[in-house]
Every structure is written in structure tokens, then in C-alpha cells.
Amino acid sequence: MQQWLPDDNGNASSLHPEPQFKTPGFCFVCQQWTEFMSSWDFAYRMDGHLQVNWREHLVCALCQLNNRRRASIHLLMEIVHPTRRSFIYATEQWSPLYRHLRKCFPFVEGSEYLEGALRNGQNNPAGIRNEDLTNLSFDDKSFDVILSFEVLEHIPDYYRAFAECARILKPAGKMLFSVPFDTRATHNRIRARIRADGTIEHLLPPEYHGHPKNSKGSLCFQHFGWECSNK
Ligand SMILES: [Zn+2]
Numbered sequence: 001m002q003q004w005l006p007d008d009n010g011n012a013s014s015l016h017p018e019p020q021f022k023t024p025g026f027c028f029v030c031q032q033w034t035e036f037m038s039s040w041d042f043a044y045r046m047d048g049h050l051q052v053n054w055r056e057h058l059v060c061a062l063c064q065l066n067n068r069r070r071a072s073i074h075l076l077m078e079i080v081h082p083t084r085r086s087f088i089y090a091t092e093q094w095s096p097l098y099r100h101l102r103k104c105f106p107f108v109e110g111s112e113y114l115e116g117a118l119r120n121g122q123n124n125p126a127g128i129r130n131e132d133l134t135n136l137s138f139d140d141k142s143f144d145v146i147l148s149f150e151v152l153e154h155i156p157d158y159y160r161a162f163a164e165c166a167r168i169l170k171p172a173g174k175m176l177f178s179v180p181f182d183t184r185a186t187h188n189r190i191r192a193r194i195r196a197d198g199t200i201e202h203l204l205p206p207e208y209h210g211h212p213k214n215s216k217g218s219l220c221f222q223h224f225g226w227e228c229s230n231k
Helices: 067-080 096-105 158-168
Strands: 019-028 031-041 044-046 049-051 089-092 108-110 143-149 169-178 190-196 198-203
Touching: 067 096, 067 143, 067 169, 089 096, 096 108, 143 158, 158 169
Parallel strands: 089 108, 089 143, 143 169
Antiparallel strands: 019 031, 044 049, 190 198
16 A cells, blocks of 8 residues: 655655555445545644544545545434435535435435525525525424534534524434534634624634535634533
């Protein structure tokens, strides 16, 4: 296995020109043995050593889902137990994860936050539905399951987003979500917030996460901790 070894700035070393490497393994989603692709993109330092960001890599050669998304589907099946008759809302639509859901569940809705002239609930010419998680167009009690992976950290008013999700869930419905979470933190760490005039105030250095359609990425407003609130 030839690896790309980055220098301290994350740049490729000329001695190791191959940027990707493969790891054999079993894909839960595909239910077969396959190879997972990884690279040193998004690598980070831990204990003085550069670590592969396994969470965002190990992309299955068959289903194209990375480690995190395959784990999300694994948890969905093992914990939430959706059926073919479940009404499911996923807060993503461009992704290979949504395409997989579409194949498995006839009653799945997906959406993206399309910043433009579209109303909530409207589709763009490519058939992508526009939704704002803090002001969803769906009726009350519409869904058995809501899936939201790595989205809520990008929403300043995440309380409102959770309230909207609770509104559109049926009684005994379930929401499975993932967010950046610090298990040592008693409170959420607010990185940025919106001022009264609508501009963004950065409380910590801006952190952007990958976005499929925006090369700058999406601003992360908070990391979550064990915070409870009666808000
Ligand atoms: Zn797969």
C-alpha cells in the first residue's frame, strides 16, 4: 500500500505521489466485501502525529458512502428499525446517502437549504426541494423518522430547528441526527452567531465544513456538548 504522506502543512510529499489508498473491508450498506478509499485530506494532529480522518474517508467503492454515512445507515437499521412503509425525511438530497435511502424506502423526502428565490417546499429545476430547517413547509405529524447528519451545527437557531423537527414527527416518531459533539463539554461551544443587523459575529476562528455545492464550505456555528435548557 502506497500512502501519500503530507508535510506539516498538509501538502503532499513528492516522495509519495499516490494521494489515495485502499482498505479492504465489509460494507454494511452493500452487504458484501469491498474496498474503501481514503486519503490524507482533512487529516488532523493528535498526540503529535498526523491522523487520517477515518470518519470522513473509507469511501465504499460500490455505494460511495464514507465511514460516517455508512455508520449512520447502520444505526438507522439497528436502532430505528424503519420499514418500507415508513415516512422518512432526510435533511439532505444531493448526497449518495439520500440516493441510497431512495432505493430502500418509497416514502422518503429529502431537501437542501437552497439560498435563493425558492419558497420552502419548492423544487429547483433539478428537482431538489428547498427547505429551511427552522421553518419547514411540512404539515404537523408527517413523518415516522427524521434523519439529519452534520447539519444542525450550521444553523444558528438550532432550538427552532429541533422544535420544527418535533412538530413534523408523528407521535412516537424518531429523529436520528449527528453533530460535532464534545463529550467533555458541559455546554455547547458557540463559535459564531447572527447579530441583530443580520451580520455574522465570530466568537472563535471561523470553521467551515465541506459543502457539495459551495467550495468555501458551510460555516459551523456551534459544537455541541451536554447542555440542557428549558428554552
Ligand atoms: Zn457499500
